[in-house]
Amino acid sequence: MADMNHSQETSALSTKRPEVGSKSPSGLTSIALKGLFLITSFYTLYFARALIMPLVLAFLLTLLLRPVVRGLKRLKIPEWAGAALVLLVLLSITSYGVLKLSRPAADWMEKVPESLSKIEVKVTFLRKSLETLDRAAEGLKKIARMGEEKRPEVEIKRPALADTVLSGTQEFFAKASVILILLYFLLASGDLFLNKMVKVFLGLDRKKEIVKIVRTVEKQISKYLFTVMVINVFMGVSLGLSMYLIDMPNAVLWGVMAGFLVFLPYLGPLVGIAIVTLVASLTFDGLGRIVLAPAIYLALEAIQGQIITPMVLGMRLALNPVAIFVWLIFWGWMWGVVGALLAVPMLMVFKILCDHIPRLTPIGEFLGR
Numbered sequence: 001m002a003d004m005n006h007s008q009e010t011s012a013l014s015t016k017r018p019e020v021g022s023k024s025p026s027g028l029t030s031i032a033l034k035g036l037f038l039i040t041s042f043y044t045l046y047f048a049r050a051l052i053m054p055l056v057l058a059f060l061l062t063l064l065l066r067p068v069v070r071g072l073k074r075l076k077i078p079e080w081a082g083a084a085l086v087l088l089v090l091l092s093i094t095s096y097g098v099l100k101l102s103r104p105a106a107d108w109m110e111k112v113p114e115s116l117s118k119i120e121v122k123v124t125f126l127r128k129s130l131e132t133l134d135r136a137a138e139g140l141k142k143i144a145r146m147g148e149e150k151r152p153e154v155e156i157k158r159p160a161l162a163d164t165v166l167s168g169t170q171e172f173f174a175k176a177s178v179i180l181i182l183l184y185f186l187l188a189s190g191d192l193f194l195n196k197m198v199k200v201f202l203g204l205d206r207k208k209e210i211v212k213i214v215r216t217v218e219k220q221i222s223k224y225l226f227t228v229m230v231i232n233v234f235m236g237v238s239l240g241l242s243m244y245l246i247d248m249p250n251a252v253l254w255g256v257m258a259g260f261l262v263f264l265p266y267l268g269p270l271v272g273i274a275i276v277t278l279v280a281s282l283t284f285d286g287l288g289r290i291v292l293a294p295a296i297y298l299a300l301e302a303i304q305g306q307i308i309t310p311m312v313l314g315m316r317l318a319l320n321p322v323a324i325f326v327w328l329i330f331w332g333w334m335w336g337v338v339g340a341l342l343a344v345p346m347l348m349v350f351k352i353l354c355d356h357i358p359r360l361t362p363i364g365e366f367l368g369r
Contacts, residue, residue, distance in 0.1 A: 042334075049335045053342075054175050058182040060345055063218065064225040065090070069187050083187035087180060097256070104250045213356050220352050225345060227312055232259040235304050242296045243276075249283060258297070262304070263341045265324050269301045319347060323367050 045052060065086050072082035240255020248254065254276060261268030273294045280293035327347045331339035347367065354364030 046334050049339075050175075053335055053338055054178045055182065056342060056346065057338075058179045058186060060225065060342070060349070061179070061183050062186040063221045063349075064229065065183075065187060066218070067222050067226075069190075073190075079190045080188040083184050086187065087184055091180070101253050101256060104253050217352055217356050221349050224313070224348055224352070228262075228345070231304060231309055231312065232262045234308070235259055235262050235300060238300050239297060242300070243293065246289070246292055246296070247283075248276075248279065248293060254279070258300075260341065263344060265305075265321075265328065265344060267328070267340070269297070269305075272301075273297050319344075319351065320367055320369055323347065 068086050069079055069082040072085065073079055077085070236255040236257075236259025238255075239258040240251045243254050244251035254272075257275065258272050261272045264271070276297050277290070277294045280290045284290050324344060324347065328340055328343045331343040331346070333339075335342070351364050351367045354360035354367065
C-alpha cells in the first residue's frame with residue numbers, strides 16, 4: 001500500500017514538472033508584454049519627437065549648467081537668480097554667434113550651385129569625360145523624342161533658401177522658448193526633484209544610498225558634458241585659427257562647424273573635411289593649397305580623437321565604437337540631425353546610469369571598451 005502511494009506521488013510530481021527548454025505561459029506573456037512595451041516606446045519616441053527632443057536637450061543642458069548655479073549659490077546668490085543669470089549669459093552668447101554666422105552661412109549655401117560649376121571648370125581632366133557623357137545623353141534624348149510631338153516644357157520653381165529658412169523660423173523659436181523655460185525651472189528648482197524622489201523610499205539607509213547614487217551620477221555626467229564641451233571648443237578654435245592662417249574666408253564659420261561636428265563620431269569629420277575641401281577648391285588655385293586645408297582638418301581631428309579625448313576622459317568613460325555607430329544611426333533615423341548630435345551625450349548618460357544600477361551593470365559593461 002505504501003509503495004502504491006509512493007508511486008502515485010512520484011507520477012503526480014513528474015506530470016507537474018515542466019519540460020526542459022519549454023516556456024510557461026506566464027513567461028511567454030512576460031516576453032510579449034516586454035516586446036509590446038519596446039515597440040510602443042519606439043513609436044512614441046518617433047512620433048512625439050517634436051515634444052521629446054526639447055525635453056531631452058533641456059535635461060542635458062541642466063546637467064551641464066547645474067554646477068554653475070550651485071557655485072553661484074555658494075556666493076549667496078539665490079538659485080532662481082543664478083539660473084536667470086546663467087540663462088541670460090547663455091542666450092547672449094548664442095544670439096551673438098547666430099547673428100554673426102547666419103549671414104556667411106546663408107551666402108555660402110546660396111553659392112553652392114555656382115560653386116559646383118566653378119569646381120567643374122577647375123578640374124580640367126574630368127571635363128572631357130563629362131562632355132562625352134553629355135553628348136551621349138543628348139543623343140539618347142533625341143532618339144527618345146523621335147516620332148513624338150513637341151510638348152510644352154513646364155518649369156517648376158523651387159523655393160529659395162531664404163524662403164525655406166523663414167518657413168522654419170516660427171517652429172525654431174517655439175522649440176527654443178520651450179527649452180529655455182523648462183531649463184530655467186529645472187535649474188531654479190535645485191534639489192526639489194531629488195527630495196521628492198527620496199521621500200518615496202522608506203528607511204534612512206535607503207535614502208542615503210539613493211542620494212549618494214544620484215549625486216555621483218550627476219557629478220560624472222556634468223563632468224563628462226563639460227569636458228566634451230571644452231574639447232569641442234578646442235577643436236573649433238584650433239581649426240578656425242588654422243583656416244585663418246592659410247587665408248581661408250570665414251574662418252570662424254568653419255571653426256564653429258568643426259566644433260559641432262565633433263558630436264558626430266566618424267560621420268562628422270567626413271562632412272567637415274568635404275565642406276572644407278569644397279571651400280578650399282573655390283578659394284585657391286594651386287593644388288597644394290587646396291589639399292592643405294583638408295589635411296589640417298584631418299590632422300586636428302586625429303589629435304582630438306586619438307590623443308586628447310582618450311587622455312582627458314580616460315578609459316572608464318570610453319565607449320564601444322560599435323555601440324556608438326549603431327546608436328548614432330538609430331537616433332539619426334529617429335530624430336534626424338538633432339538626434340545624431342544628441343546621440344553620443346545620451347549614450348554616455350545611459351552608460352553612467354547603468355554603471356551605478358546593479359541590474360543594468362552588464363549593459364554598462366557592454367557599452368564600454
